[in-house]
Amino acid sequence: MHNFKAKYRYSLILFRELVITDFKIRYQGSALGYLWSLLRPLFLFSILYFIFVHFLRIGAGVEYWPVAMLLGMVLWGFFSEVTSNGMNAVVSRGDLIRKINFPKYVIILASSASALINLMLNFIIIAIFMWVSGVDLHVAALMVPVYVFEIFIFGIGLAFLLSVLQVYFRDTSYIWEIVSQALFYGSAVIYPVSVVIGENPFLAKLLLLNPVAQSIQDIRHVLVSDVNLTLTQLTNSWWMLVPLGIVIVVFIFGAWLFKKHSSRFAENI
Amino acid sequence: MEDSIAISVNDVSKNFRLPHQKVTSIKSGIVNVFRNRNKKIEVQHALNSVSFDIKKGEFFGIVGRNGSGKSTLLKIISGIYRPDEGGVRVNGSLVPFIELGVGFNPELSGRENVYLNGALLGFSKKQIDAMYSDIVEFAELEKFMDQKLKNYSSGMQVRLAFSVAIRAESDILVLDEVLAVGDAAFQQKCFDYFEEMRRSDKTVILVTHDMGAVQRFCDRALLIKNGKIIKVGKPLDVAEDYIAENVEATNNSQKQKNRINEDLSLKIKEQTDNEVNIQFKFSELNKIGAYIGFSIIRDGASIAELNSSKVDLDTANGILNYKLRTDLLNPGSYELTVAGFDKDRRLISTSDERVRFIVKGYDITRGAALKLDDALWSVPIKREHKQPGSDQVIQPDN
Numbered sequence: 262m263h264n265f266k267a268k269y270r271y272s273l274i275l276f277r278e279l280v281i282t283d284f285k286i287r288y289q290g291s292a293l294g295y296l297w298s299l300l301r302p303l304f305l306f307s308i309l310y311f312i313f314v315h316f317l318r319i320g321a322g323v324e325y326w327p328v329a330m331l332l333g334m335v336l337w338g339f340f341s342e343v344t345s346n347g348m349n350a351v352v353s354r355g356d357l358i359r360k361i362n363f364p365k366y367v368i369i370l371a372s373s374a375s376a377l378i379n380l381m382l383n384f385i386i387i388a389i390f391m392w393v394s395g396v397d398l399h400v401a402a403l404m405v406p407v408y409v410f411e412i413f414i415f416g417i418g419l420a421f422l423l424s425v426l427q428v429y430f431r432d433t434s435y436i437w438e439i440v441s442q443a444l445f446y447g448s449a450v451i452y453p454v455s456v457v458i459g460e461n462p463f464l465a466k467l468l469l470l471n472p473v474a475q476s477i478q479d480i481r482h483v484l485v486s487d488v489n490l491t492l493t494q495l496t497n498s499w500w501m502l503v504p505l506g507i508v509i510v511v512f513i514f515g516a517w518l519f520k521k522h523s524s525r526f527a528e529n530i
Numbered sequence: 531m532e533d534s535i536a537i538s539v540n541d542v543s544k545n546f547r548l549p550h551q552k553v554t555s556i557k558s559g560i561v562n563v564f565r566n567r568n569k570k571i572e573v574q575h576a577l578n579s580v581s582f583d584i585k586k587g588e589f590f591g592i593v594g595r596n597g598s599g600k601s602t603l604l605k606i607i608s609g610i611y612r613p614d615e616g617g618v619r620v621n622g623s624l625v626p627f628i629e630l631g632v633g634f635n636p637e638l639s640g641r642e643n644v645y646l647n648g649a650l651l652g653f654s655k656k657q658i659d660a661m662y663s664d665i666v667e668f669a670e671l672e673k674f675m676d677q678k679l680k681n682y683s684s685g686m687q688v689r690l691a692f693s694v695a696i697r698a699e700s701d702i703l704v705l706d707e708v709l710a711v712g713d714a715a716f717q718q719k720c721f722d723y724f725e726e727m728r729r730s731d732k733t734v735i736l737v738t739h740d741m742g743a744v745q746r747f748c749d750r751a752l753l754i755k756n757g758k759i760i761k762v763g764k765p766l767d768v769a770e771d772y773i774a775e776n777v778e779a780t781n782n783s784q785k786q787k788n789r790i791n792e793d794l795s796l797k798i799k800e801q802t803d804n805e806v807n808i809q810f811k812f813s814e815l816n817k818i819g820a821y822i823g824f825s826i827i828r829d830g831a832s833i834a835e836l837n838s839s840k841v842d843l844d845t846a847n848g849i850l851n852y853k854l855r856t857d858l859l860n861p862g863s864y865e866l867t868v869a870g871f872d873k874d875r876r877l878i879s880t881s882d883e884r885v886r887f888i889v890k891g892y893d894i895t896r897g898a899a900l901k902l903d904d905a906l907w908s909v910p911i912k913r914e915h916k917q918p919g920s921d922q923v924i925q926p927d928n
Contacts, residue, residue, distance in 0.1 A: 271652050278649035282635065282642075289637050360632045361650055362609035524612045527605070528546065 272364045279371035284378065298379065302386045306331050310390065320453040324486040328387070328394050332485060333450040335383045336409075336477045340416050341441060342376035347420020348427050348434060355530040365523040366516075369420050377413065391485070401483040408476040408483075411508055415472045418512030421519040428522070428529050448474040454490055466495050472504040533621075536702055536733040537584040537607060541616035544577040544602055544757075576602040578757040579616070586621070586701075587731045589724075591744040591751035591765060593772045595779065599757040600737050601706065607735065608704055622701030622733070625651055629706065631691030636680035640671060640690060643679050647694045661697055669693035689716060696723050702733045721746075741769040741863070742829070766861075770890060773863040777886040794881045796824065796868045804857050806887050810850045810868055815879070816843035820872045822850060826899075827865040827884070833899040837871065860901045861891040 288294045313319070313327045320326030350372040351358070351365065358365065391398075426433040448471055449457065457465040469475045469492040481489035493501055577599050584590045594600045605611040607618055633650045634643050644665055648658040658665075666672055669689040679687065724747045727734050738744060744751050744765045751768035753761040755775065761768050794815070799807040810822050823837035838850060865886050870879035 270654075274649050274652065274654050277655070278646050282638065282646055285642065286635065286637055357633055357650070359610065360629050363650070527610045 272367050275363055275367045276371050276374070279367065280374045280378075283371065283375045287375075298382045299386065302335070302383045303389075306334075306386055306390060309334065319451070319456070323453045323455055324488045325391075325394055325396050326453060328390050328396055329453070329481045329485045329489060330451060331390055332387055332481055333448075333477050335380065335387060336412060336480060337445060337448065337450045337473070338383070339376055339380040339409075340412050340473050341445075342379065343373045343413065343416030344419045344423060344441065345434075345437065346372040346376060347417065348423035348437060350420070351424040351526060352427055352431075352530060358527050358530060365526060366421075366519060369417065369424060369519070373413070373417055373420060376416075380409070396485055399483070404483045405480055408480045411476045411505070412473060414512050415508045418508065418515040421515030422511070425518050425522045428526055444471070444473065447471065448477060450477065454478055455488070458490070458495075462495070466492070466500075469495065470500070470503045470507075472508045475501075475504040534586055535583050536586045536588070536621050537735075538619045538621075539580055539582050539584075539603075539607065539616075540618070542577055542580045542603075542606060542613045542618060543575070543615040544599075544606060544611060544613050546574045546576055547572070575757050577606070577613075580754075580757070580759055581616075582752060582759065582762055584733060584735065586733055588749045589728050589734045589736065589747050591748035591768070592735060592737045592754065593739070593741070593744060593751060593768060594754035595772075595775065598754045600754055602757075603754065604704060604706055604735070604737055620702065624702040624704065625698040625700040630688060630695055634679060634687065634691065637678060639678055640675040640682065644675075644690065644694055647691065648697070651694065651698050652700075653697070665690075665693045665697065668696075685713065685716070692716070692719070700732075702735070703727065704735045704737075706737045741773060744769050766892065770888070773888055777863070777888065794822070794868055794870050794879050795883060796866060796881070796885055798866075798885055798887055799851070801856075801887055804855060806854045806856055808852045808854055808866060808885075810852070812843070812848060812850070812870065815870050816846065818872060818878075820870050820878060822868060823871055824852070824866055824868045826854070826859075827867060828862060828899040833864075856887075856889050858901055859889045860898055861889050862899070863888050864899075 284295075288297055291297060293300065309331060310327050313330055320330065323329065347369045350368045354368050357363075423433055423437055447468060449468060454465055454469065457468060469478060475492045478489055479491050482491045492504070580599075580603060592600050592603065602611065606613050607620070608624065609618075609620075631643075631647060633646050635646065638646065641662075644662065645655060645658055649655075653661075666675055669686075669692070671686060671690055674682065674686065682690070721743075724734075724736070724743070728747050736743070736748065748765040750763065751765045752759060753768045753771050753775075760775075761771055794813075795811045797809050797811075799809045801807070808824070810824070812822065815822065821837055821839045821841070821843065823835060825832040825835040827833070836852070841850065843850070863886060865884045867884055868881050869877055872878045
């Protein structure tokens with residue numbers, strides 16, 4: 262019992278220090294430093310907002326669509342950061358793994374925590390855009406952390422899985438780049454689900470079974486506008502089990518695979 | 531496990547697949563699936579059924595030549611590698627310093643690196659806060675802690691890393707080649723730390739090529755060769771075997787190597803208990819009135835030199851002998867080099883060749899080369915009264 266506690270304590274210390282280091286190194290040598298964490302999304306979102314309001318009339322009929330679209334971009338960016346950072350985390354920490362024995366999952370958790378910090382900063386910018394656009398906040402917005410958690414768990418599960426594959430096959434990162442690009446366009450990030458419903462209602466339901474698409478849509482629904490139809494609205498509550506099931510299965514399988522192989526990382530990196 | 535045992539290595543084997551066969555892309559993975567059916571995979575046996583115990587509080591040395599499997603063994607004990615067969619049981623907490631300054635990041639300041647490195651050794655921020663000033667003071671880097679690590683000299687980095695490392699509070703310490711870097715002052719600090727560890731009840735595993743350190747600090751030592759244990763026992767015996775193994779290897783490789791200067795060579799004709807009979811060969815030196823000089827080297831430094839300027843090489847017929855009295859030397863490994871000098875003591879010819887010999891026995895001085903006569907100790911006789919006239923000042927005659 263004492264050993265278990267000591268090990269847990271070590272993981273926590275390591276986790277903390279790795280997250281801090283990651284954050285410090287990211288803005289090394291830039292004059293504005295941490296401020297870029299806020300400035301970067303602010304400018305990028307302004308460009309996108311401008312383009313979507315004035316040129317691309319893709320979500321014209323959807324209430325507050327530019328804000329909902331930005332929200333989708335932010336959440337997708339978060340998912341993408343968790344998976345791809347996690348995937349490369351083990352290999353890029355090879356020097357550490359070869360020299361010291363520590364619980365390897367800390368690496369994945371630390372890299373995803375950096376993504377989580379980024380997400381929170383991005384939410385500050387989103388809040389500004391919501392305020393400028395005149396979006397009202399409802400009590401339902403309290404559900405946002407739950408759906409973010411869903412994306413987070415899904416992303417970590419994939420990160421576990423991909424990081425193991427990346428140790429043995431370096432092709433993994435290229436393949437994942439392609440798969441992730443396909444997933445991006447399939448997750449209704451830059452177009453509203455209503456466009457798909459208009460074309461093919463069945464396809465819209467199928468699309469929302471993807472956990473990322475489903476949770477992005479749910480967050481839009483509770484935070485921006487209830488015109489963003491969710492999976493449970495299009496089908497019934499039972500169908501919610503599919504994306505949740507995918508998340509749980511991917512997470513458990515990823516974690517199991519990671520645990521199984523992590524003791525062999527040192528000699529295979 | 532018995533309470534008195536700190537580490538029990540039980541029948542451990544470890545194999546590695548050779549790097550050129552390692553599969554790191556799916557294409558070669560698929561190709562290899564088909565190829566390997568008929569092809570035997572080349573396997574490197576890094577460790578072969580290794581078993582030994584380390585007692586609690588013991589200072590245990592592991593020695594062996596490069597590639598013998600020491601580092602693999604150390605990594606298995608530290609839990610970095612998993613053994614293919616057998617197992618290791620560790621009784622107590624263990625901190626490995628496979629390398630100093632693990633996790634050091636050149637882009638971070640010295641201060642930040644202390645916290646990062648400390649975290650890897652298991653220290654919380656609070657704990658490091660408490661010991662921070664001691665660490666900086668020990669490393670003698672007070673003025674540099676806010677500079678980035680990339681602006682440190684390598685010596686400064688090592689000092690900082692070592693200062694953090696010695697704070698580790700685990701029951702078992704694993705040290706790998708810490709001594710290989712650093713200047714004399716740093717090595718002295720290492721030695722002081724080892725001495726302190728030796729007196730404490732901590733278990734220490736030291737991997738090194740420095741036989742002086744093994745004999746000085748270790749309670750027991752282990753010699754490993756090609757993944758197998760050759761000997762476990764007294765540090766002196768293990769060190770002798772290790773040196774003998776090295777001498778054999780060096781002499782073998784030098785037989786094949788072309789000498790830079792073919793004129794001049796030396797060899798050991800025979801060695802008895804009290805002397806080494808050295809033979810020098812030369813071809814042209816006598817024609818230009820030159821002479822031969824040789825030096826005895828220990829731990830890379832010359833401890834004695836002698837030249838043949840008193841001998842007329844013309845009478846020598848290309849061969850010259852010297853009887854070296856080894857009873858003047860302390861036990862250890864020595865090397866001989868030879869060079870030719872002209873009448874004005876200018877170096878005119880050298881030989882790359884180094885010949886080794888060992889002086890066996892028990893070294894009470896722990897590493898000094900020359901053996902002094904211990905019969906020359908004396909206690910001064912106390913004078914009862916002054917000798918008459920002893921106070922007189924002698925006046926110079928004018």
